[in-house]
Amino acid sequence: MYKLTVNLADFLAQYWQKQPTIIKGGFASFTDPISPEELAGLSMEEEIDSRFVSNLDQNWHAEHGPFTEQKFAELADSHWSLIVQATNHWHAGAAELVEPFKALPQWLLDDLMVSYSVQGGGVGPHIDQYDVFIVQGMGKRHWRVGAKDIGQYKETKRHEALRQIESFDAIIDDVLEPGDVLYIPPGFPHDGYALEPSLSYSVGFRSPKEQELISNFADYVLAHDYGDKHMDKPTLSATEHFGQISADDKQTLTNMLMSALQDESTIKDFLGCMLSQSRHQLNIIEPEDKWSAENVAQHLANGGAIYKVAGLRALLHEEEPTMVYINGEVFKLPEAQTWLARALTDSEVIVDIEPNSHVVPLLTELINKGYWFID
Incomplete structure (x- = not known):
């Protein structure tokens, strides 16, 4: 060590x-x-x-x-x-x-x-x-x-x-x-x-550059089909200047652009997904024979450990400790499983835990995705 x-x-x-x-x-x-x-x-x-x-x-x-x-x-x-x-x-x-x-x-x-x-x-x-x-x-x-x-x-x-x-x-x-x-x-x-x-x-x-944040946020908005609407202005009036963008229209379009950035839930999920993705390839290998929940439960009951893939990012927001972001994916845990969220994000090894009905399904899913593995 x-x-x-x-x-x-x-x-x-x-x-x-x-x-x-x-x-x-x-x-x-x-x-x-x-x-x-x-x-x-x-x-x-x-x-x-x-x-x-x-x-x-x-x-x-x-x-x-x-x-x-x-x-x-x-x-x-x-x-x-x-x-x-x-x-x-x-x-x-x-x-x-x-x-x-x-x-x-x-x-x-x-x-x-x-x-x-x-x-x-x-x-x-x-x-x-x-x-x-x-x-x-x-x-x-x-x-x-x-x-x-x-x-x-x-x-x-x-x-x-x-x-x-x-x-x-x-x-x-x-x-x-x-x-x-x-x-x-x-x-x-x-x-x-x-x-x-x-x-x-x-x-x-390394922290992301401003242009990375903007570019990735645009991709996130498109992927989730957010903001799929045009400017609504039934009060449009005639103008003497064909090539002019009015100050009012500029403000309306600016408000449209900023609306997504003012949605705290959208920003939170975007940052969690983006920052939980590694810049480098990971050694993620999905098991050929999928693990069953019963087998995972038995492994835990026997005191077996579950290991996180090296370099895998598992993150959570300070103000929402039951929403875990893993390699760009979102996993919602019950309020009573805050301790598991911390184990996933802070530890490289999960061991000595009670194989209950809340823990086993999520761990089985993560193992079958290749994010965690049983040695």
Whole structure:
């Protein structure tokens, strides 16, 4: 079990989206949860998002997986990195590294990205628009972080698949060793490269942009057939100006546009559905032989556990703790089952519960959807 050596609440108050910093020994006696060979194995899978970046002699090259064994057999001894996104969705050991950060809202958690780099390997100087905790595993990596200054840094196209900037002056210039943690808020330029074969673990937190909210809300309105009406104006009068939008019509249309945004129930369900969907593919596998409610009840009665699929988002609103949003779906629980809603949203494992008539049908449905599973 991984445990931070700093108080996360105090850390957030001082640094979160304010300034980058390095926590020396952020994880004491750190042990890598995954090996380079296992990471390479994940990058060979079609459903897993992986990248390969090389920069030998400043000749930048990038490509997406899946990769083959031949690819790894032909690699040079230096200046390349293998990157696998959402490793916590596919590797149980790697998923444990997310646990210490669960004091932050789950809907903000993007993924655990793991990078294996040989000497000189990195992705070049760049700027991200999300918060990230970079945990150093095996080996050493040199990091530089610059000041946040929107518009100061010029983008450069060393490769079409890489969004890099030209250069920056460092406010942090240090070497990370196993267990060290580098925190970088959005908008701060940074660049890291391996001094020797090394593993880095990036726990990223990302909120939706305004345009994502607007775009997704429009899709939600269309999918649910909301607002299917035109402007109603029986008082329309003749006008001298054919091409003019009257101030009154503009206000009416604006009111139509804003009406959906003023419906608290619609917004609540939209946000629950949107934020409960992961940006990365999940390892959801529906069981070929569906579970019956009787079998699930017997499993629970025997003290058996039910496990949440890694990375699956299960959320609820603070003011409505019996409405659970799971992977974009809505599940309404009885008032007496608030504790179950909390178990679904806060825990990775459901165990030691009474298999009553309210609990079993919902758990059976979630198991047969592949959201939870019995090992």
